[in-house]
Amino acid sequence: MIRFIFKGLLRDRQRSLLPVIVVVTGVFLTVFLHCWMNGILGDLIDFNAKFSTGHVKVMTKAYAERVEQTPNDLALVQTGKLTETLQKEFPEMAWIQRIRFGGLIDAPDAQGETRSQGPAIGWGIDLLSANSTETQRLNIPKSMVKGHIPTQAGEVLISEQFAEKLKVVPGDQITLLGSTMFGSMTVYNFKVAGTVKFGSAILDRGAIIADIHDVQLALDMPDAASEILGYFKTNFYNKELAAAEVTRFMTSSDPADPYSPVMVSLRDQNGLSSMVDYMDLVSAIVISIFVMAMSLVLWNAGLLGGLRRYGEVGVRLAMGESKGHVYRSLISESILIGLVGSLIGSAIGLSLSFWIQKHGIDVSGFMKNASMMLPAVFRTEVTLPAFYVGFVPGLFATVIGTSLAGIGIYKRKTAQLFKELE
Amino acid sequence: MRRILISLVFLPGLLYGQNPSANKILEQIDRNMASKNRVLTATMIVHAQRGERIMELKVWSEGDKKSFTEYLSPARDKGTKMLKLEDQLWMFSPSADRIIQISGHMLRQSVMGSDLSYEDMMDDRKLTDIYDAAVIGPDHIDGQACWVLELRAKTDDAAYYMRKMWIDQERNIPMKEECYAKAGKLLKQTNLSGVKKIDGRWFPTKMTYKDMLKTGAGTEFIINDIQFDATIPESVFSKAALR
Numbered sequence: 001m002i003r004f005i006f007k008g009l010l011r012d013r014q015r016s017l018l019p020v021i022v023v024v025t026g027v028f029l030t031v032f033l034h035c036w037m038n039g040i041l042g043d044l045i046d047f048n049a050k051f052s053t054g055h056v057k058v059m060t061k062a063y064a065e066r067v068e069q070t071p072n073d074l075a076l077v078q079t080g081k082l083t084e085t086l087q088k089e090f091p092e093m094a095w096i097q098r099i100r101f102g103g104l105i106d107a108p109d110a111q112g113e114t115r116s117q118g119p120a121i122g123w124g125i126d127l128l129s130a131n132s133t134e135t136q137r138l139n140i141p142k143s144m145v146k147g148h149i150p151t152q153a154g155e156v157l158i159s160e161q162f163a164e165k166l167k168v169v170p171g172d173q174i175t176l177l178g179s180t181m182f183g184s185m186t187v188y189n190f191k192v193a194g195t196v197k198f199g200s201a202i203l204d205r206g207a208i209i210a211d212i213h214d215v216q217l218a219l220d221m222p223d224a225a226s227e228i229l230g231y232f233k234t235n236f237y238n239k240e241l242a243a244a245e246v247t248r249f250m251t252s253s254d255p256a257d258p259y260s261p262v263m264v265s266l267r268d269q270n271g272l273s274s275m276v277d278y279m280d281l282v283s284a285i286v287i288s289i290f291v292m293a294m295s296l297v298l299w300n301a302g303l304l305g306g307l308r309r310y311g312e313v314g315v316r317l318a319m320g321e322s323k324g325h326v327y328r329s330l331i332s333e334s335i336l337i338g339l340v341g342s343l344i345g346s347a348i349g350l351s352l353s354f355w356i357q358k359h360g361i362d363v364s365g366f367m368k369n370a371s372m373m374l375p376a377v378f379r380t381e382v383t384l385p386a387f388y389v390g391f392v393p394g395l396f397a398t399v400i401g402t403s404l405a406g407i408g409i410y411k412r413k414t415a416q417l418f419k420e421l422e
Numbered sequence: 423m424r425r426i427l428i429s430l431v432f433l434p435g436l437l438y439g440q441n442p443s444a445n446k447i448l449e450q451i452d453r454n455m456a457s458k459n460r461v462l463t464a465t466m467i468v469h470a471q472r473g474e475r476i477m478e479l480k481v482w483s484e485g486d487k488k489s490f491t492e493y494l495s496p497a498r499d500k501g502t503k504m505l506k507l508e509d510q511l512w513m514f515s516p517s518a519d520r521i522i523q524i525s526g527h528m529l530r531q532s533v534m535g536s537d538l539s540y541e542d543m544m545d546d547r548k549l550t551d552i553y554d555a556a557v558i559g560p561d562h563i564d565g566q567a568c569w570v571l572e573l574r575a576k577t578d579d580a581a582y583y584m585r586k587m588w589i590d591q592e593r594n595i596p597m598k599e600e601c602y603a604k605a606g607k608l609l610k611q612t613n614l615s616g617v618k619k620i621d622g623r624w625f626p627t628k629m630t631y632k633d634m635l636k637t638g639a640g641t642e643f644i645i646n647d648i649q650f651d652a653t654i655p656e657s658v659f660s661k662a663a664l665r
Contacts, residue, residue, distance in 0.1 A: 062471070062637075071637075073470060073471055073472055073637070074471065074472075074637075104522075104528050106520070106522045106523075108520060112519065112520055112521060113520075113521045113522075113523070113661075114512075114521070114522050114523040117522075117523070117525075117526075119526075119528075175518055175520050175522065177522055177524075177528070179531075179532070179535055180498075180535075181472075182470065182472065182473070182475060182535070183468055183470045183475060183532070183534075183535025183536075183638075184475060184498060184499060184534060184535050185499070185502070185515075185533075185534050185535065187513075187515030187517060187518040187520060187522065188517075188518060189518050189520070220498070258471075
């Protein structure tokens with residue numbers, strides 16, 4: 001029977017071509033959009049986790065309230081002891097100290113006077129320890145453009161774009177002009193070890209990365225850090241587990257003390273939770289709209305087909321075929337169309353998504369003035385749901401469309417069939 | 423007004439007014455406070471959220487375009503020097519052995535962690551060139567009768583949209599200033615006290631600056647010693663003097 005219907009569809013392409021094209025288009029768009037949204041969201045979370053939020057972050061309460069200003073006068077103190085406590089109390093996570101800072105980077109001329117300068121955002125990270133995981137976490141080896149990763153105190157990395165602006169190359173001296181933890185002014189010399197390109201507009205505009213001990217010296221922050229980041233040792237962010245860790249930590253936090261450490265999970269930083277929820281919602285709405293639109297188009301196609309096949313259905317009814325049988329055969333045809341269309345649509349959508357997952361799309365040209373921490377290369381992410389997120393609605397929309405259009409069969413009056421056929 | 427208050431420390435005042443009554447008041451302040459040059463030593467106390475920092479400094483200034491500041495203590499800041507010539511500012515750090523020009527957005531940063539910004543130090547335009555001034559009524563501060571002046575920006579590049587200043591009616595010195603944003607938010611507040619008669623003129627020797635957007639309890643600037651119309655060698659106001 002299936003073979004019979006399939007042959008009918010192949011031989012009468014007017015019956016199958018438009019519905020298949022509609023299903024293929026809808027399924028392709030659904031699959032691709034799903035992978036695109038997943039990819040952007042995944043990159044966004046991953047990028048923020050690595051550079052800014054960790055899977056959880058520990059800061060002072062006062063610092064957390066103004067975190068976007070990186071107020072190091074409100075930084076954590078006695079961080080060595082605090083980190084040890086965190087490692088003991090939360091052994092499922094890796095804990096690392098970081099200092100984030102802002103300031104002016106000044107490049108001197110031969111007389112030691114200002115030749116060029118520009119504002120910078122800085123990271124003090126563990127660059128020099130033998131067992132440091134930070135260079136890998138921030139993908140520094142693959143981001144290197146010139147020079148080498150710092151191997152000794154006083155060496156720094158700066159973004160390639162910033163280096164070009166300042167006209168400095170590896171080996172040159174630069175000076176940080178900023179504020180110490182106690183509000184005093186600091187002027188501290190560094191040597192450029194290398195330049196990096198992270199692929200994020202905000203970082204590539206003016207980033208400087210130094211070893212945390214150098215930054216502690218420069219900003220007068222002995223045994224202090226802006227924040228302590230926690231990463232699950234599995235490297236995967238677990239929303240529920242992170243929330244549980246935060247709840248457990250916060251039982252020992254003193255809400256009345258502005259310098260008491262507080263823990264915040266990834267979702268609750270940088271507006272990520274609302275962004276994730278928003279993108280989930282958009283994704284659901286888009287898929288619903290596609291299913292609805294496909295159903296309407298296929299219903300319309302079914303109606304047109306019904307009109308075109310008015311005579312055929314009439315003859316079949318006149319020959320004694322039951323209305324139910326005709327209706328079921330149309331549904332069977334639609335299942336086949338849905339299957340074929342969904343398979344082709346999924347295949348195209350997945351293929352394109354796999355390609356973009358591998359190669360990415362460079363959107364840096366649109367993000368020159370971006371103030372959010374976003375990667376400059378967008379990639380799709382092909383997940384297991386991508387294999388059925390378009391396929392299932394593609395199939396159902398076709399069947400629903402045909403079911404609606406086929407209702408007309410039951411309205412045909414057998415007594416008038418021969419008159420109509422004449 | 424902020425310029426006046428900064429001028430009390432770093433520069434001699436030069437003030438004019440457009441509104442007749444406001445103009446008269448500003449001229450009286452100028453007459454009382456203006457001098458060819460001045461040399462002063464002062465203590466700056468920054469009340470930050472995590473404690474206070476005390477700095478000693480010496481300032482040489484000439485006219486409203488030149489000033490030279492040297493920090494004498496604490497040890498971390500000792501030897502730091504700043505030179506302002508016209509609209510340019512350089513600083514020298516002995517620890518880095520660098521002369522750095524402060525420009526662009528850095529001018530909005532705090533001077534040595536205080537509640538004063540470089541921009542506040544640098545703005546040497548006449549108030550009446552930037553603001554429309556008017557007397558809005560009398561008031562009292564610490565029992566002293568004051569005139570309250572309101573200055574509204576008439577140029578787009580004014581640091582503050584509106585300023586209010588309280589002027590001592592008897593001694594012709596500013597007692598208080600408030601600086602506002604266009605939305606009406608109070609951005610900075612300055613209180614002046616410790617008024618003394620020095621070389622025949624009334625002069626406030628203590629200024630308390632508060633940047634309302636910063637945590638902490640403000641910055642006190644206490645003049646320990648001040649000389650008007652002293653002899654200052656021209657070499658003081660040169661980049662060579664920075665090192």
